[in-house]
Amino acid sequence: MTTQLALSQLLNGLQLGVLLFLLAAGLTLVFGIMSFVNLAHGSLYMLGAYFGAAAFTHTESFLLALVAAVVGAGIVGLLLDRFALTTLYQRDHLDQVLATFGLILFFNELIRIIWGPSSVFMQVPQALSSTVDIFGFTYPSYRLAIIGAGIAVALGLYLLIQKTRVGMLIRAGATNANMVAALGINIKWLNTLVFALGAALAGLAGVMAGPIVSVQPGMGEPVLILTLVVIIIGGLGSIRGAFLAALIVGVVDTLGRAFMPTLMRTLFERSTADAAGPALASMLIYLFMAVVLAVKPQGLFPASTSVTR
Amino acid sequence: MSALVTKSLVKRFGGVLATDHVSLTVEAHELHAVIGPNGAGKSTLIGQLAGEIVSDEGSVHLLGQDVTRLNTHQRARLGLARTYQITQLAKEFSALDNVLLAVNARAGHKAHNFQFWHNAHDDQDAMQRADAALATVGLTSMRNTLVATMAHGEQRQLEIAMALATEPRLLLLDEPLAGMSQGESAAMIALLKSLKGRYPMLLVEHDMEAVFALADRVSVLVYGRIIATGTPDNIRSNREVRAAYLGEEMP
Amino acid sequence: MKFFPQPIVWSSPRTVTAIVVLALLAMLPIIAAAFDASYYVSLTTRILIYALAAIGLNLILGFGGMVSLGHAMYVLLGAYAVAIPASHGVTSGFTQLAIAISSTALLAAGVGAVSLRTTGIAFIMITLAFAQMLFFGAVSLKDYGGDDGLTVAARSSFGAFDLSNNVTLYYAAFIAVLVALYLSWRAVLSPFGLVLRGSKANARRAIALGHPIFQYQLVAYIASAVVCAVAGVLLANLTLFASPSYGAWTVSGELIVIVILGGLGTVFGPVVGAIILLALEEALPTLIEHVLPDYKSNWMLLLGLFIFVVALVLKHGVFGSLKSRSP
Structure with a gap:
C-alpha cells in the first residue's frame, strides 16, 4: 500500500531528522556562543562511528559502543577546543572555515591510516535487529530506537538548557556572548563545555548511524552539509530552530528522494522524469534553504531578533 | 525651507516605545541639538532619520521631500x-581613501560608480574635493596614514570629514565628542563652530557644555x-527638563 | 593613456617577485622542452588554471569580503560548457566560451541576488548549498555520464588555431591569467573597486555614505564567477574530461586555500597561492615516499595540517607578507 510506504518513509525521514538534530545542536550552539564555524563537526561524527564500530567489534556490546563513541568524540572535542581551536574563536569566519577544512582532510586521512580506506561493517545490535508492526506494516526496530533515542536526547537538552544554571548561561551566551563575559562568568570554561558536549552528541549520532550507513573515511561531509543546511534554516544559535529544521530537512529530503521520481512521472515523460527526478530530489532541500533565506535571511526560528539591520 | 522635518516618528521594540511621536525641525543654517538621558531614544532617532531603522509611524521630510520610504543610501x-x-x-x-569613498557618493554626483578602468586616484x-575635506578638519598631514593607526580623536575628525565630503544638505552628528580627551574635545567644538551656519546640523550630544555653547x-x-524645545536659555530654565535631569549636572 | 593603473615601484619585493614568477612561467615550456620534461608543462597548466579560478574568487573574497564556499560550481559549469557541446560535435572554442560565459553570468546573477541577501556565515552556507545543487544536477545528467563524468573527444578550436597542442594550451592559460590579473588590477583600483573594498572594510558606512553596495557586490560576484567559468573551460581542455567532481565543495575549499595562501587582498597573491598548493600536492607524496614508503598515499594528512597551520598563523599570505614598497 502506498500509505504504508509513505508512513514508513516518513519514519525514515524522522530518523534522519533526529540524527541531524544531534549534529545540529552542537554546531548551532558552538556558533551561537563562540561565533565559530566548525566544518570539522562532521569529522567528530565520523570518529564517533569508528570508535563505536571498534568497540562493538571488540566487546560485542552495543552499550559499550555507545559509551566509546560518546566519550571518545567528547574527548577529541575537548582536546580540539583546548589545544587547537581557542585562538580561532576570535578570528573571522574565513580563517575558521579554512582551518576546519584542513582538519577535515587531516581526520579523514588519519582514519584511513588507522582503519584503512574501505568501509567498516557495524552490525545492528541483537536486541534491536527485528522489526515491529505499526499500523499494519513492518518497520525495523533499530530505526525506531534511533528516533526514540534522538527525541530523548532532545528532551534532555531542552531540560538542561531551560532548567539548569549551565543552561541559562548557554542560552545567554548564544544570544549575547559579551554579556556573559561581562557578568564575570569564565567564558572559556563555558566554551569548552559546549564544544565537548556538541562533539559528544556528534559522536552519538555517528555510532547510532553506524549500522545503517557505511562507516568509511569522508562519511562526515555529506552529513555535515545537511547539518549546515539545518542550522541555517533553523536560525543560527537556536536549539529549538535546529530541532524543527532538522525534522523538516530529514523528512523533506527522505520523502523527496522516495517520491520525487514517481511524482515527476505523472507530470513528464518517463525519460525526462527518470533523468530529472533524482536530481531534483537531491536538490530539494537546497532549494528549500535558498527559498527560506531569500524570504527570511535570519532563518525560520532565529535565536534572537536584532534591533538594527 | 526647513532642512529636516519629522512628524510623529514612532519606533517600537517589542512593547517598548523607543521613540514616541517625535516631531522636530531643523531649519536652514540651524544647529539643533538633541539631548536626553541614557536610553532616551537618541540613537534610535538618528537611525530612523538615516533610514537604518525603519519607522513604525510618522514621516521624515528632507528639504521638503518626503524620504520616509527611502532607504539609507537613497537618503544619503x-x-x-x-x-x-x-x-x-x-x-x-588611508584617510584619503575614506574621504574619497565619500566624495564618490556625494549628493548630486552621478548615481553610480560603475567605472572599472581608471584609477580612482x-x-x-x-x-581635490577629498583634500579639501581633509583640510577642513585639519587632517591634511594624515592624508596617507592608515586609519587603523590614527588616534581616536583623529578618527573622530575623519568621521566629520567623510560626512562633509558627501557635500551634505543636512548633517546628523551622533555624539561627535564621545570618548575624546579634553584637548580633542576643544578642537572638535571649534571645528563644529566653524561649520555652523554652513550646514544645517542635528547634533546629538551628551556634553551639555558643548551643546549649550553650540546650539x-x-x-x-x-x-x-x-x-x-527651545533656545539654550529656555531649556536651561525649564522645570520639566531640570526634573528629568535630576541628579545630573545642569550647567 | 597609461598602461599601468598605478605607478610601479620596481624595487619593491612584491614587484620583483611578481615579475620573476611571471617570467619563469612565460619560459617554462621552453625550459621543460630543453630538459625533456613535458610532464611539467601539463602540471603547470593545471597550476595556471587554478590560479585563474582563484583570481576570480579573489575578486569577491579578497576585495569584497564575500566568502563564497561554492565557486567550484562555476568551474564545473565552464567544463561542461566544453564537454556537452563537444559530445554533440561542437568543438568551436568561441561557441563553448560563449555558452560558458553566458550561462555562468545568468546563473551567477540569480545565485548572487539570493545569496547576497545574507552576510557572514549564512552567505558561506548558501553559496555552498547552491554549489551542491549544481553538483547533484551534474550527477543526474545520465546522458552525459552522470556520476562518472564524460570525456571530451577533442580540444576546443579557435578558428585558425586550436588547443590540441599542449604548449598552445599552456600559453592560452598563461595569457588568460595575465589578462585576468591585469583586469582585476585595474578594477580593484577603479572607482568601482574603491566602493567594493569600502563595502568590505565597513559596509554600514559605505551604505550611509550613499553607496548601494548590493549592486556592486552583485556585479563583482558575477565577474568573479565568469573568470572561474573560463578556468573551467581550460580545465576541460587540459584533462579532456568533465566530471561533477570539478564542482565538489572541496574544490571550492581549495580555491579559498589558494587565495589565503597567496595573500588576501593582493592582486597577484592567487598565482603564488596556486603554485604553492599544487606544487605541495605534487611533492608531498614523493617526499613521504622517501621517509615512510608505506604512507605515501596518506599525504593528505600533512596537507590538512598545513592548511590548518596556514589559517592559524599566516595572516597575510605568502605574497601578502612581502613588502609592497622597498624600504
Whole structure:
C-alpha cells in the first residue's frame, strides 16, 4: 500500500531528522556562543562511528559502543577546543572555515591510516535487529530506537538548557556572548563545555548511524552539509530552530528522494522524469534553504531578533 | 525651507516605545541639538532619520521631500550625511581613501560608480574635493596614514570629514565628542563652530557644555518623547527638563 | 593613456617577485622542452588554471569580503560548457566560451541576488548549498555520464588555431591569467573597486555614505564567477574530461586555500597561492615516499595540517607578507 510506504518513509525521514538534530545542536550552539564555524563537526561524527564500530567489534556490546563513541568524540572535542581551536574563536569566519577544512582532510586521512580506506561493517545490535508492526506494516526496530533515542536526547537538552544554571548561561551566551563575559562568568570554561558536549552528541549520532550507513573515511561531509543546511534554516544559535529544521530537512529530503521520481512521472515523460527526478530530489532541500533565506535571511526560528539591520 | 522635518516618528521594540511621536525641525543654517538621558531614544532617532531603522509611524521630510520610504543610501544621495557615535571607518584604508569613498557618493554626483578602468586616484576633481575635506578638519598631514593607526580623536575628525565630503544638505552628528580627551574635545567644538551656519546640523550630544555653547535650539528627549524645545536659555530654565535631569549636572 | 593603473615601484619585493614568477612561467615550456620534461608543462597548466579560478574568487573574497564556499560550481559549469557541446560535435572554442560565459553570468546573477541577501556565515552556507545543487544536477545528467563524468573527444578550436597542442594550451592559460590579473588590477583600483573594498572594510558606512553596495557586490560576484567559468573551460581542455567532481565543495575549499595562501587582498597573491598548493600536492607524496614508503598515499594528512597551520598563523599570505614598497 502506498500509505504504508509513505508512513514508513516518513519514519525514515524522522530518523534522519533526529540524527541531524544531534549534529545540529552542537554546531548551532558552538556558533551561537563562540561565533565559530566548525566544518570539522562532521569529522567528530565520523570518529564517533569508528570508535563505536571498534568497540562493538571488540566487546560485542552495543552499550559499550555507545559509551566509546560518546566519550571518545567528547574527548577529541575537548582536546580540539583546548589545544587547537581557542585562538580561532576570535578570528573571522574565513580563517575558521579554512582551518576546519584542513582538519577535515587531516581526520579523514588519519582514519584511513588507522582503519584503512574501505568501509567498516557495524552490525545492528541483537536486541534491536527485528522489526515491529505499526499500523499494519513492518518497520525495523533499530530505526525506531534511533528516533526514540534522538527525541530523548532532545528532551534532555531542552531540560538542561531551560532548567539548569549551565543552561541559562548557554542560552545567554548564544544570544549575547559579551554579556556573559561581562557578568564575570569564565567564558572559556563555558566554551569548552559546549564544544565537548556538541562533539559528544556528534559522536552519538555517528555510532547510532553506524549500522545503517557505511562507516568509511569522508562519511562526515555529506552529513555535515545537511547539518549546515539545518542550522541555517533553523536560525543560527537556536536549539529549538535546529530541532524543527532538522525534522523538516530529514523528512523533506527522505520523502523527496522516495517520491520525487514517481511524482515527476505523472507530470513528464518517463525519460525526462527518470533523468530529472533524482536530481531534483537531491536538490530539494537546497532549494528549500535558498527559498527560506531569500524570504527570511535570519532563518525560520532565529535565536534572537536584532534591533538594527 | 526647513532642512529636516519629522512628524510623529514612532519606533517600537517589542512593547517598548523607543521613540514616541517625535516631531522636530531643523531649519536652514540651524544647529539643533538633541539631548536626553541614557536610553532616551537618541540613537534610535538618528537611525530612523538615516533610514537604518525603519519607522513604525510618522514621516521624515528632507528639504521638503518626503524620504520616509527611502532607504539609507537613497537618503544619503539626497544630501543626508551622518556620523556615528562609535566610529565607522574603513580601517584598512588611508584617510584619503575614506574621504574619497565619500566624495564618490556625494549628493548630486552621478548615481553610480560603475567605472572599472581608471584609477580612482586619477580623478583630479574628486581628489581635490577629498583634500579639501581633509583640510577642513585639519587632517591634511594624515592624508596617507592608515586609519587603523590614527588616534581616536583623529578618527573622530575623519568621521566629520567623510560626512562633509558627501557635500551634505543636512548633517546628523551622533555624539561627535564621545570618548575624546579634553584637548580633542576643544578642537572638535571649534571645528563644529566653524561649520555652523554652513550646514544645517542635528547634533546629538551628551556634553551639555558643548551643546549649550553650540546650539541655536535644543530639544530634550526623555523616554522617547520630546518634552521641550527651545533656545539654550529656555531649556536651561525649564522645570520639566531640570526634573528629568535630576541628579545630573545642569550647567 | 597609461598602461599601468598605478605607478610601479620596481624595487619593491612584491614587484620583483611578481615579475620573476611571471617570467619563469612565460619560459617554462621552453625550459621543460630543453630538459625533456613535458610532464611539467601539463602540471603547470593545471597550476595556471587554478590560479585563474582563484583570481576570480579573489575578486569577491579578497576585495569584497564575500566568502563564497561554492565557486567550484562555476568551474564545473565552464567544463561542461566544453564537454556537452563537444559530445554533440561542437568543438568551436568561441561557441563553448560563449555558452560558458553566458550561462555562468545568468546563473551567477540569480545565485548572487539570493545569496547576497545574507552576510557572514549564512552567505558561506548558501553559496555552498547552491554549489551542491549544481553538483547533484551534474550527477543526474545520465546522458552525459552522470556520476562518472564524460570525456571530451577533442580540444576546443579557435578558428585558425586550436588547443590540441599542449604548449598552445599552456600559453592560452598563461595569457588568460595575465589578462585576468591585469583586469582585476585595474578594477580593484577603479572607482568601482574603491566602493567594493569600502563595502568590505565597513559596509554600514559605505551604505550611509550613499553607496548601494548590493549592486556592486552583485556585479563583482558575477565577474568573479565568469573568470572561474573560463578556468573551467581550460580545465576541460587540459584533462579532456568533465566530471561533477570539478564542482565538489572541496574544490571550492581549495580555491579559498589558494587565495589565503597567496595573500588576501593582493592582486597577484592567487598565482603564488596556486603554485604553492599544487606544487605541495605534487611533492608531498614523493617526499613521504622517501621517509615512510608505506604512507605515501596518506599525504593528505600533512596537507590538512598545513592548511590548518596556514589559517592559524599566516595572516597575510605568502605574497601578502612581502613588502609592497622597498624600504
